[in-house]
Each structure stands twice: as C-alpha cells, then as structure tokens.
Amino acid sequence: MPPAETETVTATGRSAARELLGRWEVLVAGLLLATLIVGQSLSSEFLTADSFTTASLDLSEVALIALALALVVVAAEIDLSVASVLALSSAVMAALWNAGLPIELIMPICIGVGALCGAFNGFLVAHLGLPSLAVTIGTLALFRGLAYVVIGDSSVTDFPVAWTDRAFGNFAGTAIPNTMILFAVLAVAFGVLLHATPFGRSVFAIGANVEAARFSGLRVKRVKMWLFVMSGAVAALAGVVISLRNSTAAANVGQGFELVAVAAVVLGGVSIFGGKGSILGVVLALGLLGAIQKSLTLAEGISSYWVQIVIGTLLIGSVLGPNLVRRAREARGGSTTPRRGPWPSRRAATPNAPQH
C-alpha cells in the first residue's frame, strides 16, 4: 500500500478564510453554481421545478449507491459490484412478486439479499485479504449473472400502484421527488456515521493507513466487512427503488451505474487511495452531475453526447487540477505541505496501485 495521500496537515499560518476557500466542497459548490447559471442561459426550461424533479429522479439510484460507496472508498477499498447487486435485488423482487408474496415482505428480503452479497464481497476482501478491485469485478459478473438466473430475460411490471406511485411521486405537493427524501435521509445518516461516530473515524484511519489502524487496535476486518454489507444493502435498496419507480423489475437494470457512482464519489473529493473525503462533497458532486446532465440535454444545438465528455473531463480534472497547483507551488518552493520521505519531489509521481 502506498503511503502518503492522507489528509494534508494544514499549516497553522493559513487564515480561516483561505482554509474555507481551499476546501474541495466549496469548489464543487462553485462549479454547481456555475453550471446552474450556464444551464439557465442555454435553456429557459432549466431552472424550473419540473426539470429539478426529472433530473433528480433520473439520478436517484446512482445517488443512493454513491453514498455507501463513498464510505467504502474512504476506507481505501472499492465496490464495483453495486450495479449488479441492484440488478439482483430487482430480479429477486420480480421473482418473489411472481411467487405471490406481499410487496411489504419482498422489499426487506431484497435488501437482505443485497446485504448478503455485500457480506460475500466483505468476506473475500476483509477476511481472505483479496484486492477489492479484482474481487468486485468478479462479483459484478457473478451477481448480474445470478440476476439472470433468477428471472431470465423476462420482467415484471404489475407492482401495486400505491407503491409505484410512492416511488415515482413527489413529496407532499412539492417538486421534490420522494426518492430524494429517501436520499436526503440516508445522506444525513451516512454523514453522521462517517463524520461523527467512532466507526466513521476508524473508516478514515483504515483508509489513511491500514497498518497503523490495525496496530492502534481497530478491528479492521470487522469495519471493512460492515462497509461492504452496507454498500450491498444500499445497492439493493436502490434496486427496489428503480424497480418501483420504473414499474419494471428485470435483470438488465442499472448497467454501468457502478462507474457513474465511482465518478460521483471521486468528483466529490473522496481520495481513491482512501483516508480522505466527505459525504457533503459527494452530495454536491451528485448535484453537479445531475445539473450537467440536465442542462446539456435541455440545451438546444448542443448534442447530449457531450454529457459523457464533460463528466469524464471533470473527473480527471478534479484530481489533476489540485495536483498541478501543488506542482506549481513546489516548483516555486512555496510548498505548504510538509515533505515526507527522502524523495519528496518524485514521491507523488509514483505510479500507484489502481486502488488502496
């Protein structure tokens, strides 16, 4: 595991204002604001209640997944199987509904299945010590495959209207979709869990330096296990949501969601090497992704294919930008970060492991 890449120790001389401006969340919020302004100038339909509703509905499941994934990434692991867990959950939901079970019973079962999937990932990663990137590429295929085994290429569309309306509808006459309320609740829950509990601190500690965390008595295996279980359970919840929202449960839902969720997490300032990040950043990044998607789709004369290009560029830029700034500072000799190790100028250029 490459060291460094932990939270930068802030120099004491820095003023509070500069500290605030230097925060990643402020930058993402600024970008979000800029997107809102540009989006409005491209299309007058952009800043309307309607477009907020559709944009946030479209992002519901990715948003839910990204919350739990953020914690996994902070712990310097990754879970690429989330979209497949979502699909498996959707398939199980379809199969159980066909079997005649009541929907109120099906939903907790689906979430339980997701938690089991997560426990399987967690066991392989935490207890057998396998690299999570490779493991979850494997379970990405495995869980999606199981989804097809469960339901084949058929789909179920006759869920009770009361529940599909609930998933698709808005909250108490506002423009806020119910799914966003669910997201907000989970965001607060995960925010508190990560930033205000001993569990959250241990997630940061494990991500920053797993050896140090182990030697200071943290139960690394147990924490990692829980992170994957949560990631699986939330992905399964997202599977229930997407099935009800679209009134369709099938094995092919959510293909590629794992990459969008990872993009949101990285864009939100969570270091892919772990030890750094915040739920607020991820929430803002999700807002940014939604705003970009919506504004480019609405804008006339601009192909919506640009969405992918803009998101890809932002993703790389979000890590490249700060690196180049640091590089320029180092070149001027005004580095504010303490130099670590005997080879300071080359250290960060080490071709790092894809994760860890």
Add this chain to the structure above:
Amino acid sequence: MSTPAESAVAPQAAIGSRSGERARRITEIAFRVRELGIVLALALLIVVTGILEPRFIGAGSLRNLALNAAIIAILAVGQTLVILTRNIDISVGSILGLSAFMAGSLLSNDPGLPIPLVIALGMGLGGACGLLNGVLVTFGRVPALVVTLGTLYIFRGLAFLWTDGRQVNAETLPDRFLNLGTDSLLGVPILVLFALVVVLVVGQCLRNLRFGREFYAIGSNPEAARLAGIRTDRRVNTAFVISGALAGLGGVLFTARFGTVDATAGTGYELTVVAAAVVGGVAIFGGSGSVYGAALGALLLGSITSALIVLRVDAFWQMAAIGALLVLAIAIDRFVSLRLEAALRQRSSRRATG
C-alpha cells in the same frame, strides 16, 4: 536524491541480488504452475465438453473458440503491461469503439485504402489515446483508475459525437477487408494469427529484454525501480501507449470480423479484458503475471461461454459462471502468493533490517 538514502540503499541491493536468485526461481515456478493451471483447466473443459457433446471438439467449433477469444486476447496483452506497472486501463473498450468506427468509415468512404494503412491508423489513434492516459497518470499524477474511468467516458462520448447515430454496414466495406475476419492462412484464422503474433512478440520482449523486465521491476517496487535507474514514468507511458495501440488494433479487427459498427462497439469490454488478465494470473497490484497467462485467460473465458452454449446450459448461467470463476481464480492466486510470501519472508526481513 539525498546521500543518506543512497548509502542506505546500496547494501540492500547487494543482499537483494544474492538471495534474489532463489526468490526468482520460486517466483518462476509459481508462474509456470499458474499458467499450467489455466492450460489444465482449459484442457479439462474442452475434454469434458467434448465427451458430453462431441461436436464441441470439431475443427469448426475449436476454430470459432479461438476466433472469439482473439480480440479479447489482444486487448488483454496490453492490459497486462499496464497492470504489471501497478496501473489499470479501463478505457480500452472505448478506444476499441473509436478505432472500430474510424476503420469502418475510412474504408466505406474509400474502399481502395490499403489495409495495412488502416491498421496503422487504428493503432495510431489508439496509441494517441493511450499516450493521453499515460501522460495524465505520470505527469499529472492522477491515479490510473480515475484517469481511465474519465477517458472511458470521454472516448465513448467522442465516438458518439463522431458517429452521430450513424453506423457502418458490412455492405459498404470492401470484401478483402471483411475476409480478414473470416479467412484462414494454413488453416489458422487470420484474426488468431494476429493475436498469436501480438502475444508472442510482447511475451518474449517481457520475458527476455531488459526493457521488458523493467515493467516487472516497476510493479514490484516503484521506488526501488526508480533508484535502480529505471525511467519509471517513461515505462508507464509506454505501457499505456501499447495498451491503447493494441485496443486500436482490436478495433480494426472488430470491424473486419463483425462488419457492422456503431458508437457502442466494445462497450463493457474493459471488464472482460481485466477479467481475462486476472484469471490468467496477472496480479492486480502489479509486478507479476505474463501475457501468455492473460491470453490463456481470454481463451478460457471464451471457451466457458461456448461450452455452456454447446451443453445447452441455460444461457443465463453463463455470466454467473464466469463471475464465479473469476472470484475463484483470485482466491487461488491469493493462496499461491501466500505460500510464495512465506518463502520470500526471509529476504524481506533482511531487507527491512538492512
């Protein structure tokens, strides 16, 4: 580089080279066993399927097997180079898409274009994409997973912009190009020959040339590789350029084989390619594995799919089976490497105290 660092490193290097000999032998054996394992699994699969369904070992069926694996194998070779250096390239599917559409539209517009030129252009385009990845990783210091996730989107987006909903059809392509995907030379499909040449050339370079060994050195210990005078950044760049160029080659061959190409060509290939390399014993943390293993991994994955079809196993089980195999392969690798680690522990402890 500071002086104390240098003096501290010198004795370590000396110790490393002495006991390194033994360690290298152990590693070598482990690799052979690993590749042998895939060959055995492959043989077992083919024999068992052949007994249950004799059609499976017919010449035509085996030919198809190799054809299906050829393009994935070519991409897996490039991926291996990148993974060896502790990086990853998940943009290969998008690069393949770009190159496939370029080859298709070039030949539709001007059927007279010489095929080697089209291949060179495809590889050039892929190589340029790979160079962008490499520069962002080395100069930009951005983690490879982030870079190539970003360029996965960017290259695919560019392909969509470029195609603008159009697709290239087989009718508009010259026959001599399409024959590339179907013809054989001395009984071996040309597509498979391409894959064989790529695997052998890169495999032998990695095995025998100083240039090739440097990839392993970087993946094993980037810091030590740098101190040993290896231009790590340049090698990492090279790995990405080769991976991109081979994805470009894969794109041209994709068009030759399938004839019909749109902007979605090669979507999701990145995961299959990484899976092939991992099943083939390439360690995701770099430093170990071979392109032969990766190519065999591609063949094994392809064969499982074909075998399940021939055995009339419900098609829905295929993906689950491949996923389970992948997880199993990773677990077995871990088991083998734990044993290796025990053998190497003596050396590491001496290094730590040296």
